[in-house]
Amino acid sequence: MRILLGVTGGIAAYKAVLLLRLLREQGHAVRVIPTRAALEFVGVPTFEALSGEPVSTEVFDDVPGVQHVALGKGADLVIVAPATADFMARAVAGLADDLLTTTLLAARCPVVFAPAMHTEMWDHPATRANVTTLRERGVHVIEPASGRLTGVDTGPGRLPEPEDIAREALSLVQPSLVGRPLVEPVETPEPRDLAGRRVVISAGGTREPIDPVRFIGNRSSGRQGVALAQAAAARGADVTLVAANLAADVTDQVIAGPQPCSVVRVESTAELRDAVRAAGADADVIMMAAAVADFRPAATPDAKIKKVPGQGPAPIVLVENPDILAELAHERLRAGQVVVGFAAETGDESGSVLDHGRTKARRKGADLIAVNAVGAGRGFGTEGNEVTILDGTGDVVGQASGSKREVADALWDAVAKLLP
Numbered sequence: 001m002r003i004l005l006g007v008t009g010g011i012a013a014y015k016a017v018l019l020l021r022l023l024r025e026q027g028h029a030v031r032v033i034p035t036r037a038a039l040e041f042v043g044v045p046t047f048e049a050l051s052g053e054p055v056s057t058e059v060f061d062d063v064p065g066v067q068h069v070a071l072g073k074g075a076d077l078v079i080v081a082p083a084t085a086d087f088m089a090r091a092v093a094g095l096a097d098d099l100l101t102t103t104l105l106a107a108r109c110p111v112v113f114a115p116a117m118h119t120e121m122w123d124h125p126a127t128r129a130n131v132t133t134l135r136e137r138g139v140h141v142i143e144p145a146s147g148r149l150t151g152v153d154t155g156p157g158r159l160p161e162p163e164d165i166a167r168e169a170l171s172l173v174q175p176s177l178v179g180r181p182l183v184e185p186v187e188t189p190e191p192r193d194l195a196g197r198r199v200v201i202s203a204g205g206t207r208e209p210i211d212p213v214r215f216i217g218n219r220s221s222g223r224q225g226v227a228l229a230q231a232a233a234a235r236g237a238d239v240t241l242v243a244a245n246l247a248a249d250v251t252d253q254v255i256a257g258p259q260p261c262s263v264v265r266v267e268s269t270a271e272l273r274d275a276v277r278a279a280g281a282d283a284d285v286i287m288m289a290a291a292v293a294d295f296r297p298a299a300t301p302d303a304k305i306k307k308v309p310g311q312g313p314a315p316i317v318l319v320e321n322p323d324i325l326a327e328l329a330h331e332r333l334r335a336g337q338v339v340v341g342f343a344a345e346t347g348d349e350s351g352s353v354l355d356h357g358r359t360k361a362r363r364k365g366a367d368l369i370a371v372n373a374v375g376a377g378r379g380f381g382t383e384g385n386e387v388t389i390l391d392g393t394g395d396v397v398g399q400a401s402g403s404k405r406e407v408a409d410a411l412w413d414a415v416a417k418l419l420p
């Protein structure tokens, strides 16, 4: 069952913690909504840890989720314990100045108040009238227990024991609701703006063989490329991922990912070039997310290079690799094909990350270049990313930060605008 546990500001708020635990132990999903005053007595971490749900007091938290309405409408039962005299007065007046009162107005399920206050306050005509009104409106107001109150005084007004509150409250609703999640997830459909489009994405980092066992490589894990592939496939594209030496866990993501993609595995720049050109011949979009080695050893012996005692290492002569992205951008394998590249940059004395990105965008001739800062734990191998999207002239056309999937979707948004 989905239970909302309102907690208002009284000493007995500590018993709400026990009630919360009890309800959770019985298998119910519980979302705690304290008032500001309740947090003077028990802190947010306690409620969050024991409920496993976020805790907020304000309607202004999670505004896009319209949570004051979603929570109230999605609940099977609302329990407010302790309910102070002030809170009941506010409920009677229909005030909606915090998340709890607002949620109450939206709730259509059984509502239970467990009042707790000093006997004088409980007996006051204002409180008596409020309780009567609440009961007339269908709120189940539990009779407070009689006994020791906060100070030395005793009398009616004490919060009943958590077990008693739970039993009385749960008896009002059907047992068949046990086990339902607190808030039904709202499915936001992915845009299908790439339906019918063929896209080729290179991911990972190339390895240039020095000899049969050694290579020159780089730190690219392939995470961003895989996120691009998954995002494109989710938006309806037919995806070919040209995967260069992906990290093991990233390979698993492609294999086990929710979206099917064709995968072509490559190692070196030469293999990557052949694979991208073959798959890209009839593609609508080619996205070069792989970190491609700029240079490769001029010669690759068939045998392992030996260490000869007394002799220093032989120098490795490098030659330049073809710039696959620039080739594709200038040549266009197919009319109207959109070509996108990445520029992993570091700022230096000759210019900022963006300056270098702009220069690269103009030189490569791609339609879009996603520029990101790398180094010092940024970009390569990390979970998140931050990119500035430039067009071929170096103008900024977009910005994205967040998870690599969020960045991927921002890039596809920009690509979708360029597709005929």
Ligand code: C5P
Binding pocket: 269, 288, 289, 290, 291, 292, 293, 294, 321, 322, 323, 324, 325, 326, 340, 341, 342, 343, 344, 360
């Ligand atoms: O020049 P730089 O390596 O920084 O450019 C990065 C972009 O160019 C990436 O999209 C990368 O995939 C691509 N690239 C390429 N061929 C190379 C080097 C880089 O396609 N030889």
